[in-house]
Amino acid sequence: MSEETRKFQTEVQELLNLVIHSLYSNKDIFLRELVANAADAIDKVSFESLTNPALKADWEIIIEPDKERSLLKISDNGIGMTRSELVENIGTIAKSGTREYLSTLKKNESKDIPELIGQFGVGFYSAFMVADKIEVVTKRAGSDEKATRWVSKGESSYTIDDADASEHGTSITLHLKPDCKNYLEEWKIREIVKKYSDFIEHPIKFVGIKKGKDEAVSEEKPIINSQKAIWLRPAAEVTEEQYKQFYGHLSHFDAEPLLHIHYAAEGTAEFKALLFIPSKAPFDFLSPEQQKSGLHLYIRRVFITDSCPGLLPEYLRFVKGVVDSSDLPLNISREILQENPGILKINKNLVRKIIAELKSLFDKDREKYSSFFKDFGRYVKEGVHSDFQNRDKLLDLLLFETMNTSSGKTVSLKEYVEKMPPGQKEIYYLSGDSRLLLENSPHLEFLKSQNFDVLFMTEPIDEWVVQSIPEYSGKKLKSAGKGEFELDEKTKTEKEDKTRKASEEHKNLVEFLKKHLENDIREVRFSSRLTESACCLVSNEHDPSIQMERIFKAMNREMPKMKRILELNPDHPLIASMQNFYDKNPKDSKLAEFAELLYDQALLTEGIPLSDPLKFSKRVAMLMVGGINSEIGK
Numbered sequence: 169m170s171e172e173t174r175k176f177q178t179e180v181q182e183l184l185n186l187v188i189h190s191l192y193s194n195k196d197i198f199l200r201e202l203v204a205n206a207a208d209a210i211d212k213v214s215f216e217s218l219t220n221p222a223l224k225a226d227w228e229i230i231i232e233p234d235k236e237r238s239l240l241k242i243s244d245n246g247i248g249m250t251r252s253e254l255v256e257n258i259g260t261i262a263k264s265g266t267r268e269y270l271s272t273l274k275k276n277e278s279k280d281i282p283e284l285i286g287q288f289g290v291g292f293y294s295a296f297m298v299a300d301k302i303e304v305v306t307k308r309a310g311s312d313e314k315a316t317r318w319v320s321k322g323e324s325s326y327t328i329d330d331a332d333a334s335e336h337g338t339s340i341t342l343h344l345k346p347d348c349k350n351y352l353e354e355w356k357i358r359e360i361v362k363k364y365s366d367f368i369e370h371p372i373k374f375v376g377i378k379k380g381k382d383e384a385v386s387e388e389k390p391i392i393n394s395q396k397a398i399w400l401r402p403a404a405e406v407t408e409e410q411y412k413q414f415y416g417h418l419s420h421f422d423a424e425p426l427l428h429i430h431y432a433a434e435g436t437a438e439f440k441a442l443l444f445i446p447s448k449a450p451f452d453f454l455s456p457e458q459q460k461s462g463l464h465l466y467i468r469r470v471f472i473t474d475s476c477p478g479l480l481p482e483y484l485r486f487v488k489g490v491v492d493s494s495d496l497p498l499n500i501s502r503e504i505l506q507e508n509p510g511i512l513k514i515n516k517n518l519v520r521k522i523i524a525e526l527k528s529l530f531d532k533d534r535e536k537y538s539s540f541f542k543d544f545g546r547y548v549k550e551g552v553h554s555d556f557q558n559r560d561k562l563l564d565l566l567l568f569e570t571m572n573t574s575s576g577k578t579v580s581l582k583e584y585v586e587k588m589p590p591g592q593k594e595i596y597y598l599s600g601d602s603r604l605l606l607e608n609s610p611h612l613e614f615l616k617s618q619n620f621d622v623l624f625m626t627e628p629i630d631e632w633v634v635q636s637i638p639e640y641s642g643k644k645l646k647s648a649g650k651g652e653f654e655l656d657e658k659t660k661t662e663k664e665d666k667t668r669k670a671s672e673e674h675k676n677l678v679e680f681l682k683k684h685l686e687n688d689i690r691e692v693r694f695s696s697r698l699t700e701s702a703c704c705l706v707s708n709e710h711d712p713s714i715q716m717e718r719i720f721k722a723m724n725r726e727m728p729k730m731k732r733i734l735e736l737n738p739d740h741p742l743i744a745s746m747q748n749f750y751d752k753n754p755k756d757s758k759l760a761e762f763a764e765l766l767y768d769q770a771l772l773t774e775g776i777p778l779s780d781p782l783k784f785s786k787r788v789a790m791l792m793v794g795g796i797n798s799e800i801g802k
């Protein structure tokens with residue numbers, strides 16, 4: 169095939185622009201990314217060699233600097249790429265979430281960009297931080313196609329042409345920028361490889377140039393990386409630093425993990441596992457398919473896949489690590505692997521272990537656990553919703569802010585129940601967009617007066633989760649914004665008497681409000697939950713909550729219009745005034761305005777936007793005029 173020049177996909181051009189034109193302090197990671205790609209390529213070909221022995225070879229990654237020409241070459245005898253694979257893999261980014269990712273990069277401090285590049289899985293392009301021209305020569309293993317050369321200066325285009333390589337694999341030659349010549353130094357290369365790639369199982373060799381008698385000759389030095397599969401070693405022999413480095417290698421993330429879980433399972437499934445709970449949540453733009461590839465599966469030290477969906481349930485996708493099985497069959501295709509009963513056994517064992525370790529962190533170091541929950545609580549909640557078998561254990565891992573905690577402080581369900589005063593029968597919660605909105609909600613008034621605490625649920629997922637928890641420790645979970653509260657006999661009778669009396673007293677006013685607001689309201693009644701506000705909106709016990717309706721709207725999902733109940737506070741002076749007005753002027757058109765204002769107020773306290781805010785503010789202005797005039801005795 170002939171030489172051709174192609175334009176990079178727009179997204180790649182934007183990315184390269186950011187990579188090339190910013191100044192970074194941590195450029196070293198380009199080598200980590202290229203070595204990781206080389207190791208992946210070898211993993212792939214070594215897996216293929218299980219069924220195609222012709223592909224067997226001594227796997228190796230070679231790093232070769234050429235000081236004279238300022239070139240740094242990284243080569244592997246891995247799977248290689250065909251011409252079309254090359255065009256697809258390097259030149260386009262076909263991932264969901266790329267747009268969001270790019271805009272995050274643009275907003276981000278430039279110093280973080282290299283890390284983000286690795287995490288998003290576009291690490292190859294980081295090489296343009298140090299190189300002003302890159303050549304890739306690659307040949308696909310097991311294909312008759314000729315090798316291909318790819319050359320680019322990282323501007324808007326690249327050229328692609330046939331090349332002469334006869335062995336499969338890939339070599340990447342970087343033309344280093346003038347200020348990046350330090351990457352030609354042996355010590356520098358060794359330092360970076362040791363730091364980031366020590367655990368790569370394939371040998372990483374350094375080839376230097378030695379001055380011979382007449383000409384320079386290349387000289388292979390001892391292997392740089394220790395190739396230690398640390399997950400196979402007893403935990404007592406592995407240092408914290410080694411765990412940290414290995415975590416960095418797995419996650420492309422230069423940070424301490426929050427927790428490591430290193431153990432050997434025996435019995436129904438035999439495997440060794442080294443798992444990490446990250447210290448920080450992945451970026452929101454990470455697409456679900458990327459989040460899925462948390463665990464690397466090995467079978468007797470042979471890398472099989474980094475995407476075996478059955479290995480962990482989806483809600484634990486934030487866990488990174490390695491599982492090395494000693495009883496799964498090696499000659500199994502990746503496609504049917506996840507149906508192997510052995511995988512399910514590993515899955516069960518891992519889930520049990522992860523939950524137990526999180527519980528132990530919860531018990532031993534609450535502060536650390538809380539910081540975990542802040543970032544990963546929504547995954548635990550997903551588990552409560554989806555993992556029926558472990559639901560009870562997961563429930564004990566939940567944390568909530570409450571009406572009585574200060575902002576940012578949380579309690580568990582167990583702690584909540586322990587603190588319930590004797591008269592409280594249910595666990596109360598209230599869901600809404602923010603703590604501020606909830607703190608001021610009229611739904612809390614009565615509960616507050618009784619010293620009953622209320623769990624605050626401010627994440628969209630809470631609405632779903634709470635439906636999976638009808639009760640905890642024998643106590644019903646009850647929305648403060650729905651139905652009637654279950655109270656002790658005395659309080660209940662008092663409340664009922666009061667509301668009954670109010671209903672009789674204000675019968676005609678209630679009838680009027682109901683009639684006038686019938687398009688929006690299902691019922692008007694006197695409330696037992698209000699002590700300060702004049703009114704609020706309440707949902708029926710089994711209706712979706714106001715928050716749920718809001719979430720559906722935000723997702724652009726259709727939901728039938730829910731008519732709520734308008735509850736009135738029998739003790740509020742506004743009700744008495746309206747009654748007076750009604751008795752004197754039952755036909756006055758102002759009554760309709762008052763009714764609408766009352767309903768608008770109830771909407772506003774729920775954080776629901778008004779359909780006609782202009783009308784509302786005009787009416788409030790008029791009422792203010794009346795109020796002010798009467799203040800000054802006009």
Ligand code: ADP
Pocket residue numbers: 201205206209244246247248249257258288289290291292293337338
């Ligand atoms: P990632 O490796 O995270 O997928 P990169 O941008 O680093 O992202 O690489 C893009 C793709 O190019 C890889 O997924 C792989 O398919 C291909 N690739 C990169 N380097 C090599 C290599 N040395 N050998 C074979 N394929 C490679």
